[in-house]
Amino acid sequence: MDSYELAIRNTVEVVTEDELKELLKKPEKSVYTGYEPSGEIHLGHLVTINKLMDLREAGFKVKVLLADLHAFLNQKGDMEKVRELAEYNRRCFEAVGLKGKNVEFVLGTDVELNPEYQLNVLKLAQQITLNRATRSMDEVGRNMDAPHVSQMVYPIMQMVDIHTLGVDLALGGIDQRKIHMLAREYLPSIGAKTPVCMHTPILNGLNGKKMSSSEGNYISVADTEDNIRKKMKKAFCPPEIEENPVLQVLKYHVFPRLDSITLRRPEKFGGDREIISYGECETSYAKGEIHPADLKSACTEGLIEVLAPARDYLGL
Structure with a gap:
């Protein structure tokens, strides 16, 4: 697999593909993703984490923003709580393989409270309408029926993050698209370069519904083998391909990390069978x-095998 195919696999959109091809030719290039600190790092987060590891292999330096200030603005807890979660999440990212050379973790409050950063936020705030800011938060904000002013600052800060971190590519789930498009449109107005933007899909929870902590329909990197087996046994697995959460786990988590999986079956049902690709x-x-x-x-x-190093790293 060449660097371009590796970079775009399991994505739903690159804005733009031609810009990405040119970027891949450069000897030095960087990508970032921001994560609001949360209680558990689960398969939803791992979609972009796996993509960051693909991009590192394709020659990118990876910067991970532990977005403690964003989480605070988005009503995810007080600053003390979100900073504690940020440190735990960093260890989880390292546990699944996002560590070592060409990986840098940046705490949001370490770069977002300086005067230059704040001035850039205010400059962009002068240009972006309240309506555009609100629409950009539709997929990522909490309680958007009655948004707070802090949540309107959120997307503008995310734009300035891209500039402040000096990255060439912004990676996120497709729910980040509206914010990224604002960045492409408005960052040049403050003397910043236009980022290439890459988007990954939002996966279903194991029950076929939206993945959420309230539903408990996800697998965490901290889950034990027994918990993984119990959750997967209950997973929704329709005969259809579309929106099948088990196939999604295989496509986005197992096959990117393993060369094959094995079906264990009695001879009367066809016997054991090795499958060497997701397409097969x-x-x-x-x-x-x-x-x-x-x-x-x-x-x-397969998932237990993929997550085994994470459990060992976290001492579980």
Whole structure:
């Protein structure tokens, strides 16, 4: 797989692909993603984490913004709480493999409270309408039926983060698209370069609904093997390909990290079978060659193997 194919795999959009191709030719290039500190790092976060590791392999320096101030503005807790969570999340990112050479973690409050940063926020605030700021937060903000002023500052800060960190590429879930498009439109007005923007899909929870802590429909990097097995056993696995959470786990988490999975089946049901690509897995499942229970079992063992280093690193 060449560097371009590696960079774009499992993405839903790159703005723009031609700009990315030019960026890949440069000897030095960088990418960032920001994460609001949260209680658990789960498979939803791992979509972009896996992509950051792909981009590192493709030659990018990776910068991870531990967005404590953003979390505070988005009503995720007081500053003491979100800073504690930021440190725990950093350890989780390292645990799943995002560490070492060409990986830098930046705490939001270390770069976002200086005068130059704040002046750039105010300059952009003069240009962006309240309506545009509100719309950009539709997918990421809490209680957006009655938003607070702090939540309107949020997307402008995210734009200035891109400039302050000096990165070439901004990575995020597709829910970040409106904020990234604001960045491409307005950052040049403060003398900043236009970032390439890359977006990954938002995956379903294990029950087929939106992944959320209130639903408890996710797998955390801190889950034990027993918990992973229990959760995956209950996972929704329809005969269809579309919106199938088990296939999503295989596509976005297992196959990017493992060369193959093995179906363990009695001889009367076809016997054991090794599958060496996600494409083979999806095609066989669509044809009815793989039973949902066997798919879930193989997915479970693959996911346990992928997350094993994380559990060891965290001492679980």
